Amino acid sequence: MHGGLAGELALAGGIPVLEAQPPVSWPRTTDADRAAVQSVLDSNLFVSDRTGGRTAVEQLERSWADHLGVRRCVGVSNGTTAIELALLAHGIRPGDEVVVPALTFVGTAMAVVHVGAVPVYADVDPVTFALSADSLRERITPRTRAVVPVHLHGLSADMPVLDAVARHHGLVVIEDAAQAHGARHLGTPCGATGNTATFSLQMTKNLPTCGEGGLVVTDDDAIADRIVQLRQFGETIRPDRPRRYVSHRLGFNAKLNNIQAAYTSSQLERFPDYHKARRENVAAFLDRLSGVDGLTCPTEPEGHEHAWHILRFVVDFDRLLPGVPVAGARSLLLRALRAEGLPATRYQMMPLPDQPALRPLVRQPDPSCPVTQDVIDRSFTVQQRHLPPDAGPLLQSFADVIEKVFSHRRTLARLAEGGAQ
Template sequence: MNDVTAAKLALTGGDPVLRELAPTGWPVTTDADRAAVLSVLDSNVFVSDRPNEPTAVERLERSWAEYLGVRRCVGVSNGTTAIELALLAHGVGPGDEVVVPALTFVATAMAVVHVGATPVYADVDPNTFNMTADGLAELITERTKAVVPVHLHGLSVDTDAIGAVARRHGLVVIEDAAQAQGARYRGTPVGASGNTATFSLQMTKNLPTCGEGGLVVTDDDAVANRVVQLRQFGETIHPGRPRRYVSHRLGFNAKLNNVQAAYTFSQLERFGEYHEARRANIAAFLDRLKGLDGLLCPSEPDGYEHAWHILRFVPDLDAIFPGTDAATARDLLIRALRAEGLPATRYQMMPLPEQPALRSVCRQERGSWPVTQDVVDRSFTIQQRHLAPDAGPLLQGYADVIEKVWAHRTTLADLAEGADH
C-alpha cells in the first residue's frame, strides 16, 4: 500500500482523496465559440429556413459530412428527433417492429414508439455493452423492418456483423451514434458505414452545442431530402427561391437553430484535438486500474477506436461482498467512491424495456435480457468530468480513489455484512 491507499476510508471517518467534487469542465467554451454565437446574433438570422442566404446550420452540415466522408448531413432539433425522422424517412411506422438494445438511453426506444412502431429488445455483450449480431438475428420476425444499433458509451457496435444480418433479412439499419462522435470501427468513422446514422449535439456530448441539437447523416439523397422535408412541416425549400408554404408530407417543426449550429461549428475546429487528448488521458487512467482484482474496466477491442463518452465499470460484487445482495453491495461501493471525491453514478436504473413508459408496448417476457439486467445491477459509471482535454490530473485522482477503495475491500465487506443484517 502507498500513503493514499493505506489511509482510512472517508466513509468510515478518514480524509477523502479528493476534497470536493470537481466541476464538470464541459463543454469548454472559448472566445472563438463566443464570437461564433455573437456573429449569428449580429446577423439577425436565427433559423435555418432562409432560402436566400447560407446559414450556420448549412455550414455545420457540410463540415460534419466532410469529417465523416458521407454525402449528406441534416441538422435537426435534437438527437431523439434525429432518430424519429430517420425512421420515418425510411418508411418505418405502425405495424413494424424495430430491434433496439435493452441497454441504452430511453430515447432510442421512445423514438420507435413515437413513429408508431414497436421496439423489440436485444440483450447486450457483457464486455462491450453493445447489441450483437447474434442477438439481433434471434429477434427477427416477419414484422421486423429496422434495427437501431447503439454505439453505447462511445464504442462502436460490430457494424459489419450487424449489417450482414440486416442485409440478409432486408432490414433498414439506423445507427444511434448519440454518444459516439469520433469513434471508429476498423478505421471508418462511426456514421460513415453506409447506413443512415444519427448524432446528438446535446451539451454533454463529445461534440456539443449550447443546448440541444441533432444530426442525421446518410449517403442516400432521397432519405436526406425526406428528412429535410420532415424537419420543416413537410415543405421543400429551394435555395434562391421564395418559400411557398406548401407541405408535401406530414412533417414537424424540428429545425436546428443557427446559434446552436454556430457553437458546434466552432467546437468542431477543436474536436480532433480534444478527442486525442481524451484518449490519452483515459488510457493513462485505465492503465492504473487494469490490475485490480474483481473490476471489469471499460476496454477498446482490437480494430475499434473508443470515443470514451461514458466510462462504465462492472465490479465482481459476489467476490468483494460475499453473501450480500447486489443492490446493497453496489450502493455501498458507490457511497465509498463518492465519499472519496469520485462522482460515481448508476446512469441506467433498469433495462430499457423495464421503463414504466415502455412496459405496455413490450411484447417480450420480463427477464429476456439477463446480461443487461446484470450490468445494470452491478455497474457504476463516470460521466462528463473526464471529457475536457485537461482532465488528465483529475482522472489520476480518480485512479487514486479507486485504488484506495479496492485496498479496503475487506472493510467494505464488513460494512456490507452489517448492513445486510
C-alpha cells in the same frame, strides 16, 4: 506509490482523496465559440428556414459530412428527433417492429414508439455493451422492418456483422451514434458505414452545442431530402426562391437553429485535439486500474477506436464483498466512491423494457435480456468529468479513489455487516 491507498475510507471517518466531487466543466466555451455565436446574433439570421445565403446550420452540415466522409448531413432539433425522422424517412410505419438494444438511453426506444412502431428489445455483448448479433437474430419476426444499433458510451457496435444480419433479412439499419463522435471500427468512423446514422449534440456530448441538437448523416440523397422536408412541416425550401408554405408530407417543426450550429461548428474546429487528449488521458487512467482485483475496466477491442464518452466499470462483487447481496454491495460501493470524491453513477437503472413508460407497450413474448441485467446490476459509470482535454490529473485522482476503496475490503465488509447508511 499513489496516494489513493493511504488512510481509512472516508465513509468510515477517514480523509477523502478529494475534498469534494469536482464540478462539471463541460463543454468548454472559448472566445472562438462566443465569437461564432455573436456572429449569428449580429446577422439576425437565427433559424434555418430562411433563404438568401448559407446559414450556420448549412455550414455545420457540410463540415460534419466532410469530417465523416459522407454525402449528406441534416441538422435537427435533438438526437431523439434525429432517430424519429430517420425512421420515417426510411418508411417505418405504425405496427412495424424495430429491434433496439435493451441497454441504452430511453430515447432510442421512445423514438420508435413516437413513429408508431413497436420496439423489440435485444440483448447486448458483455464486452462492448452494444447490440448482440445473436440476440438480434433471435428477435427478428416477419414484422421486423428495422434495427437501431447503438454505439453505447462511444464504442462502435460490430457493424459488419450486424449489417450482414440486416441484409439477410431485408432490414433497414439506422445507427444511433449519439455518444460516438470520433469513434471508429476497422478504420471507419461511426456514421460513415453506408447506413443512415444519427448523432446528438446535447451539451454533455463529445461534440456539443449550447443546449440541444442533432444530426442525421447518410449517403442517400433521397433519404436526406425527406428528412429536410420532415424537419420543416414537410416543406421544400430552396435558397433561390421565396418560401412557398406548401407542405408535401406530414412533417414536424424539428429544426436546429443557427446559434446552436455556429457553437458546434466552432467546437468542431477543436474536436480532433480534444478527442486525442481524451484518449490519452483515459488510457493512462485505465492503465492505473488494470490490476485492481475484482474490477473490469472498459476496454477497446481490437479494431476499435473508443470515443470514451462514458466509462463503465463492471465489478465482481463475489470477490469484493462475498456473501453480500449484489444490490446492497453496489449501493455501498457507490457510497464509498462518492465519499472519496468520485462522482460514480449507475446511469441506466434498468433494462429498457422495464422502464415504467415503456413496460405497458412491450409486445414480445420474452423481453428478458440477461446480459443487460447483469451489466446494470454489477457496474458503475464515470461521466462528463473526463471529457475536457486537461482532465488527466483529475482522472489520476479518480484512480487513487478506486484503488483506495478496493483495497479496503475488510472495512467495506464491516460496513456492509453493520448496514452502513
